[in-house]
Every structure is written in C-alpha cells, then in structure tokens.
Amino acid sequence: MQRTNFGEMACSIARTLDVIGEPWSPLILRDVWVGLTRFEQIQADLGISRKVLTERLNHLVGQGVLERRPYDQRPRHEYHLTQKGTELVDLLMVMAGWGDRWLAGEAGPPVLYRHHACGEISGVDLRCAHCGEPMHAGDVDLLPGPGAAV
Amino acid sequence: MQRTNFGEMACSIARTLDVIGEPWSPLILRDVWVGLTRFEQIQADLGISRKVLTERLNHLVGQGVLERRPYDQRPRHEYHLTQKGTELVDLLMVMAGWGDRWLAGEAGPPVLYRHHACGEISGVDLRCAHCGEPMHAGDVDLLPGPGAAV
DNA sequence: TTTATCGAGTCTCTTAAGGGAACTCAAATG
DNA sequence: CATTTGAGTTCCCTTAAGAGACTCGATAAA
Numbered sequence: 001m002q003r004t005n006f007g008e009m010a011c012s013i014a015r016t017l018d019v020i021g022e023p024w025s026p027l028i029l030r031d032v033w034v035g036l037t038r039f040e041q042i043q044a045d046l047g048i049s050r051k052v053l054t055e056r057l058n059h060l061v062g063q064g065v066l067e068r069r070p071y072d073q074r075p076r077h078e079y080h081l082t083q084k085g086t087e088l089v090d091l092l093m094v095m096a097g098w099g100d101r102w103l104a105g106e107a108g109p110p111v112l113y114r115h116h117a118c119g120e121i122s123g124v125d126l127r128c129a130h131c132g133e134p135m136h137a138g139d140v141d142l143l144p145g146p147g148a149a150v
Numbered sequence: 151m152q153r154t155n156f157g158e159m160a161c162s163i164a165r166t167l168d169v170i171g172e173p174w175s176p177l178i179l180r181d182v183w184v185g186l187t188r189f190e191q192i193q194a195d196l197g198i199s200r201k202v203l204t205e206r207l208n209h210l211v212g213q214g215v216l217e218r219r220p221y222d223q224r225p226r227h228e229y230h231l232t233q234k235g236t237e238l239v240d241l242l243m244v245m246a247g248w249g250d251r252w253l254a255g256e257a258g259p260p261v262l263y264r265h266h267a268c269g270e271i272s273g274v275d276l277r278c279a280h281c282g283e284p285m286h287a288g289d290v291d292l293l294p295g296p297g298a299a300v
Numbered sequence: 301t302t303t304a305t306c307g308a309g310t311c312t313c314t315t316a317a318g319g320g321a322a323c324t325c326a327a328a329t330g
Numbered sequence: 331c332a333t334t335t336g337a338g339t340t341c342c343c344t345t346a347a348g349a350g351a352c353t354c355g356a357t358a359a360a
Contacts, residue, residue, distance in 0.1 A: 003318060003345065004197070006177070010260040012249025013180055013242050019253070021173040023152040030163050034292060039308055047154075049348045054309055074356045076307060084252055089287035090276050092163055094244050099162025102234055103169070108296035110160040116289050118281035125279040126240050131268035132282070137231075137239035139266050142184060146258035153316060153347060189337055199319045204338055224327045226336060
C-alpha cells in the first residue's frame with residue numbers, strides 16, 4: 001500500500017500515478033473498458049476485496065476517470081469511462097504490448113487487438129505527434145517545461 | 151501495499167502490473183532513465199524509505215528490467231535500464247502525456263520532450279504498428295489470443 | 301401489508317506492508 | 331588503527347489490504 005502522495009511532485013508521471021498508480025486501478029479500468037460495468041461483475045472478475053473495490057471506484061470517480069450511471073429503478077448504477085478515462089486506455093494498451101512482448105511466453109498474447117482502420121491484428125507503436133516517426137526512450141531529449149519545479 | 155499477485159492472470163496488463171504496478175517502481179525507472187543511477191540519488195530524489203527502495207530495486211533487477219553495474223573499487227554499483235527496461239519507458243512517456251493533458255493545470259507540463267528525428271518539442275501518439283493510423287480505445291476490437299485463459 | 305430478494309456498499313478483525321530512523325557491513329581512505 | 335562512505339538491514343510503529351459477515355434501501359413476490 002502506498003501512503004505517500006505523489007500529486008505534489010512537479011512531474012506528470014508522478015501525478016498520473018496518483019490517479020492510476022494503485023495496482024488494482026488499471027485492472028478496474030480494463031474491466032470497465034471491456035464492458036464489465038457493475039460492482040459485482042468487477043468484483044467477481046478480479047477477486048478483489050469489496051471494501052478495496054469500493055474505495056478504488058470512489059477514487060476513480062473522484063478523479064473524473066469513471067462516472068456512475070444509474071440503471072434500474074432501484075438505487076443501482078454502472079461505472080463508465082469518461083473522456084479522461086478513455087484516454088487512459090492508451091496506458092493499458094502500451095502495458096498490454098509490453099506484456100505481450102516480454103511476459104506472454106510460449107502461449108502468446110492472451111488478447112489480440114484488431115485495428116478498425118486497417119482490419120489487421122496489430123499492436124500500438126509510439127510515434128512522434130509532430131512528425132510521425134518512432135518516439136521511444138532513446139529518441140528524445142528531456143527539457144524543463146513551464147511547469148517545472150523551481 | 152499489494153498482497154495479491156497478478157502474474158497468474160491470463161492478461162498482459164495484469165502481468166505487466168506484476169512487474170511495474172507497485173507505485174514507486176515507475177518513479178524509480180524514471181529516475182534511472184534521467185541519470186539518477188545510484189541508491190542514494192534515487193532515495194534522495196524520491197524521499198522514499200530505504201527499506202522500500204531496496205525491495206523495489208531488488209524486484210526490478212529480478213524482473214530483468216534493471217541491472218546492477220559496479221563502479222568504484224568498493225562493493226558499490228549503479229542501476230541501469232536493460233533492453234527490457236528501456237522498452238518500459240514507453241509507459242512512462244504515455245503517462246507523462248496523459249498527465250500533461252489532464253493534470254498539469256495552468257503551469258503547463260513540467261518536462262518537455264524534444265524528438266531527435268524532427269527536432270521539435272512533441273509528445274507521443276499511439277499508432278497502429280501495421281498501418282500507422284491512430285490507435286486508441288475506440289479504434290480496436292478485442293479478440294481472444296493464443297494465450298487466452300480456458 | 302409483510303416478507304424476500306437484490307446489488308452495492310459498510311464494518312470488524314486479522315494480516316501484511318510502508319515509513320522513519322537507527323544501525324550494520326565491507327572496502328577504501330587518512 | 332580509526333574514519334569515511336554508500337548500500338543496505340533491522341526494529342518498531344502506523345496504516346492499509348484482505349476476508350467475509352453484515353447493513354441498507356428500493357423493488358418484487360407472496
């Protein structure tokens with residue numbers, strides 16, 4: 001469990017970790033992304049403690065990453081990705097790609113992604129938003145930005 | 151703190167989280183990536199407990215993401231990214247991009263990335279490895295792969 | 301009207317990990 | 331021989347995770 005708050009750091013990675021860095025959270029987002037939107041569904045799929053799931057869902061809603069939508073006439077709701085949350089799925093796709101490459105073993109990837117645009121089974125590649133060329137660790141220089149710590 | 155092991159799940163996201171899902175780990179990788187390679191440097195930069203840092207570093211070395219390289223004639227070493235670890239930096243860059251977009255506030259991004267190939271300050275975009283078009287949450291269908299659970 | 305059902309939490313207790321800070325180790329330096 | 335140094339290790343306390351029983355409120359069934 002993490003008791004230190006990263007949100008104060010002048011670092012977007014740390015701030016992002018404050019939103020999604022708790023280990024269950026990415027898996028909760030994955031479940032919502034694939035259509036498991038109700039508390040019991042997520043709880044059953046992940047085998048997570050009900051108390052912890054409640055806490056994580058409250059946190060993700062509080063961060064604006066998930067939203068509650070009522071269904072049924074009883075006080076019941078489902079959880080859905082907001083725009084903010086949908087953009088976090090990029091992270092899940094990169095995790096999946098790295099996991100497929102380094103951790104899948106002989107069995108191969110558990111999930112395949114078919115890209116709508118080309119109809120092919122494919123994975124994500126990180127490209128420069130400006131020129132479209134590959135953009136990985138060794139392709140960039142880091143510079144202080146306007147939001148850097150002083 | 152996490153007591154459940156995700157490595158058993160037939161899911162590359164869960165397996166990746168078993169490697170890097172503990173909240174301090176991405177920040178440790180970030181520090182090593184930017185050149186803070188020694189125990190004391192990382193400890194001072196992150197303000198992390200020495201015990202926890204030791205545990206995390208051992209875990210990351212055990213997972214083949216970091217490696218120890220001796221320096222000095224004393225029994226001292228630095229931590230460096232392996233190829234496996236270098237490819238994990240993709241994750242940090244996507245986290246940074248999302249954090250810049252949603253969490254930087256008026257101050258703006260704390261760190262800028264200058265892409266070597268085009269010389270511009272830019273960010274990463276997720277593109278299909280096959281056709282090069284954008285590939286985000288809404289652009290893919292998920293299918294069971296060879297490594298899917300039965 | 302009363303009872304039962306249901307999904308989504310809440311509560312209690314136990315166990316495990318995080319965090320602080322002092323301490324230890326081993327190899328060099330003075 | 332004593333000191334310094336960087337990298338852990340140990341101890342103790344606090345906090346959170348996890349298990350599972352329980353509660354709640356609104357509907358459905360009897």
